[in-house]
Amino acid sequence: MDTMRERFISVTSRLLDEDPRLALVLAEISMDGFLPAQRRHPDRVINVGIREQLLVGVGGGLALTGMRPVMHTFASFLVERPFEQVKLDFGHQGTGGVLVSASASYDWPAGGFTHMAPGDVALLDTLEGWTVHVPGHPDEAEALLRHAYAAGDDKVYVRLSQQSNAAPRPVEGLRFQTVREGRAGVVVAVGPLLDNVLAATEGLDLTVLYAPTVRPFDGATLRAAAASAGSAAAADVVLVEPYLAGTSTTAANDALADTPHRVLGLGVGRAELRRYGTIDEHTAAHGLDPRSLRDRITGFLRPPVR
Structure with a gap:
């Protein structure tokens, strides 16, 4: 490829x-x-x-x-x-x-x-x-x-990235795509991190949205997914982005402004990693490999999802 x-x-x-x-x-x-x-x-x-x-x-x-x-x-x-x-x-x-x-x-x-x-x-x-x-x-x-x-x-x-998911998804306009549906929360996976998110959330009762376009931010699809997946108390949303952690948390909070919710932004940390290493080692160091993502996502959701 x-x-x-x-x-x-x-x-x-x-x-x-x-x-x-x-x-x-x-x-x-x-x-x-x-x-x-x-x-x-x-x-x-x-x-x-x-x-x-x-x-x-x-x-x-x-x-x-x-x-x-x-x-x-x-x-x-x-x-x-x-x-x-x-x-x-x-x-x-x-x-x-x-x-x-x-x-x-x-x-x-x-x-x-x-x-x-x-x-x-x-x-x-x-x-x-x-x-x-x-x-x-x-x-x-x-x-x-x-x-x-x-x-x-x-x-x-x-x-563009050297990293890639194993298979392409149809690019349908500028909207987020629903890849998996669940009731305990919503995870938004951006670009080449989709495969890691799917592996991390395998078997969990979570909705996974895929975002190959992040601006404009598709607040309508996120709101609909949060309404379907959120508990009576609040909707839990996790953003997994291949760039600076928290980049889209403001956009997500704005989209859910009239809904009780919590948002966790995962991505690349601010601390400089001073060893060259490999792409996979950097991914793991930033907590974006499947195992780390599963721990971070399940630890955030309430009640904990296992």
């Missing part, structure tokens, strides 16, 4: 052939994969070198001319380093474009903390109007990329 990043290269290369409005801006990362597309479209595949602020600035300029810019590099260099350009060149100028990241929160541990960006979605939450897709499989990544490229002049962030 190809990776999400490999799928990004193949689908974007094809769409550059089909859509003259589409333009790709790179900062060295993934450039080798796009060399054939650059030879075919030298005016619409632009490599600015290791200059990430310029990467976003060029994308904003292309958007002002009516192009649909796609900007790509590691998440830490796409959202964090050029945040001022993201804020001004798209938000302030009222333009649209597509940010496509690689390496997610810790997908290249050998790169160290400079190449990790667990706070990217939380940072974009400080801005208005960004759609955020977090696919859990390369097939979902392709569907969400196609949706993002065709989304008029919207501002879209597509967060």
